[in-house]
Amino acid sequence: MTTTPLDHDFESVTAGLVQPQLPRWAAVLIGAMALAVAGLLTMVMGWSVVGGAILAGLLFVIGMPTWSRVVEGGRAAADRLATCLVWGAFVAVLVPLIWLVWLVLKNGLGAISLSFLNESMRGVVGEGGGIYHALMGTLLVTLAATVISVPIGLFTAIYLVEYGKGSRLARVTTFLVDVMTGIPSIVAGLFALALLVLIFGPAIRIGFGGSIALALLMIPTVVRSAEEMLRLVPSDLREASYALGVPKWRTIVKVVMPTAFGGIVTGIVLAISRVIGETAPLLIVAGATDSVNMNLFNGRMMTLPVYIFSQYSSPGVPAFGTDGPPPGYARAWGAALVLIGIVMILNLAARILQKIYAPKSDRRR
């Protein structure tokens, strides 16, 4: 038997390329073994399920690279280890997320009913009561915050993009907006409070104070997103408008803003969803109350996040003779579900808006 030299070469090359590799089912096998060992130990030692799961994960992360090191060598083993760890990080982060969502759903759905949405806490001592006053408060306070922050944020963005290019005021403003993004929410609350105290004296608590604090937190988000969207508007369009003899301000209002409209609205909606769950500033300026108050400028005003906090921190006691968790906890979970629902709806709305308005800029050219 003779082989041609070509064949011979080919064989040696492929021989060099073929490296020992773990079989595909290696991960499954190790996973099963890790589970089995951990399960057995858990049962024998009487550990909790969670402990067992952590042990199984650890066994997998150790087992896979070890086997790989024996078969495939050190470099591949390091690669396998990194892959395991990265996947591990992902799974580990999912755990609290799913846990939290599941808890909120489980406890919240049980608490929510028509009366829960329709009643305030006025005169409620034990069971019963609802979030109506807090829901209204949240909507009013957030609405007022939006009304304050959107014009300021929008015009600031217009200044930065259209007028202030390179000026000192623009540079300072950009820097300050950066600083504002980092203001802790409780400091924003203290600011609003300090402002009101200067004007009205020390014992003041009104819903509008909360709006001021929230507006302070919203403005940087609105400026950032609006600025980005305005910059995306091609300068061709501005020039086309100028060349038609349209003054700059009309160009901005009628050409630039409509083109960036979708993105700007999306940014505003996202900004609202960020501040609607703020608790700390509202706790100190808007205060807490059991009753409905629709006047932003007079008296304490309950909001959903503060409601959750106060139901949590003073949950009451279960009805006489019954056992179980205090009634406030269930109300807190119910309110949390409503609050998360609002935030998710806002996020979804933002995403939909983005989808609707996004392709326009791509259709160009």
Add this chain to the structure above:
Amino acid sequence: MAKSIDVSDLDIYYGDFKAVEGVNMTIRAKAVTAFIGPSGCGKSTFLRALNRMHEVIPGARVEGKVIVSGQSLYEPGIDPVAVRRQIGMVFQRPNPFPTMSIYENVLAGMRLNSKKISKSDADAIVERSLQGANLWTEVKDRLSKPGMGLSGGQQQRLCIARAIAVSPEVLLMDEPCSALDPISTSAIEDLIHELKSEYTIVIVTHNMQQAARVSDDTGFFNLKATGEPGHLVEFNPTNKMFTNPDEESTEAYISGRFG
């Protein structure tokens, strides 16, 4: 309607950088004037100085005079916005407004200035302008569709219709065909021929054949050296320019020996 433009000793600066130096020329009314020259020689900058569009870039300024039928454009009391209503412009890339329909795009000049016009007047302006831009037959059944839905050549003609809808006296075109295919290009060139009976047209082009085909007068811009300002080398009737230019560098550029 159409007006001539006199330019004398025009220097254009971007901040401290002198982009164009010492231009003198007379652009005839109801004629097509073409500017040719290598990239970066300042011909587009000069074109933009004719309706003060270069002022859009911060720091840009001008020394010298541009006189449109007796009125100097750079007198202190002159409103650049009013100048641009009289001297329209068409850009390199077609740029219809993406938020507007074809109909609204044509009327953009009026609508954006909130001029009140009756529905019948508006219809008449749209039809006249689109016909003037040789686009009417192609789009008359879909006027309410977005302007971005047209082909590149149609978009560019839509932009021309938009420019002539405000009835300017001069039409500036900054390489209007450079983003278009040959067929659309020839449609635009035909259109330029027709438009010159009513408007003074100034066109910047990279394409020398195009300058030869469409223009009556031609100006050749060049740089003395890189980093130096651009300047007008020669300004002559197109025929003379392409057959027997005064300057040697013009001949060299036209015959393709450089640039």
Add this chain to the structure above:
Amino acid sequence: MLSSTEATGKPVVRLGDRLFSGTARLAAMLIMVALAGVAVFLVVEGLPGLSAPADIYRPADDFWSYVGPLVWGTVLAAVVALVIAIPFSVGLALFISHYAPPRIAGPIAYVIDLLAAIPSVVYGLWGGLALAHWMTPSINWLYDNLGFIPFFAGPPSVTGRTMLTAGIVLSIMVIPITTAISREVFAQTPRLHEEAAMALGATRWETIRLAVFPYAKSGVVSGVMLGLGRALGETMAVAMVLSATPVVTLNLISNSNPATIASNIAANYKEATPDRQSLLIATGLVLFIVTFVVNFIARLIVARSERNVTR
């Protein structure tokens, strides 16, 4: 004819333009005024809190011994949160940018962003009602087996409401922020660098170490700093998990834990007298300065890395 106004020698600016640009400039200046207002009001209202009668500072006796444990608690909680959050954030960001199948990477990134949108009070609820209870056996285990480390010196808390629990809740709140920024810089790694590494026969992990990490280092650091900013300023999650005593301790698992500045304000605001109020505002001022410095450093790092990339 060209409409020309009287030749006044001034360039023409239309009324509409002047109004509009004036409004825009005003808005920009309002932001400056607002921030100056934050600083000024906090100082004006807080200054009396620096030198009030001694009994205001109960149980401490002057401002610095009052605020000291709070600063310590703030820093400790934030550090614990970061120590937990950094490896998970980097891992998660790598997962999204390099490991996950492309089809699910996008949705996962979206879900992680949603984590950031969950209100902090809900995290607090979860931490106080669910995690704390669940942490009790772990805390006992840590005490039994690792009690020799000062962090786990005990005695272990029976409620599970410890600094460690608060740190875990905070870390879950920090992870989305740090992940979002790390993911972005990982994804921006020049494709050519990665392909060059792969062409040299590097495994995926080696490619990441060779091409991705060096490029993304400063981006990750700034993401961590922003996360730190959030951890320092976070109020509710800490206030709802910890029951505070003013102590300075490394112990993460005992019953006596220092409060953070923010949670202390939230917890004491209701029954505050005007004197107490200005004391709390003064502590808020301290928090403002600390977060300002942290954010400032983060921006500096970002700015420097941006310069390096463009160079």
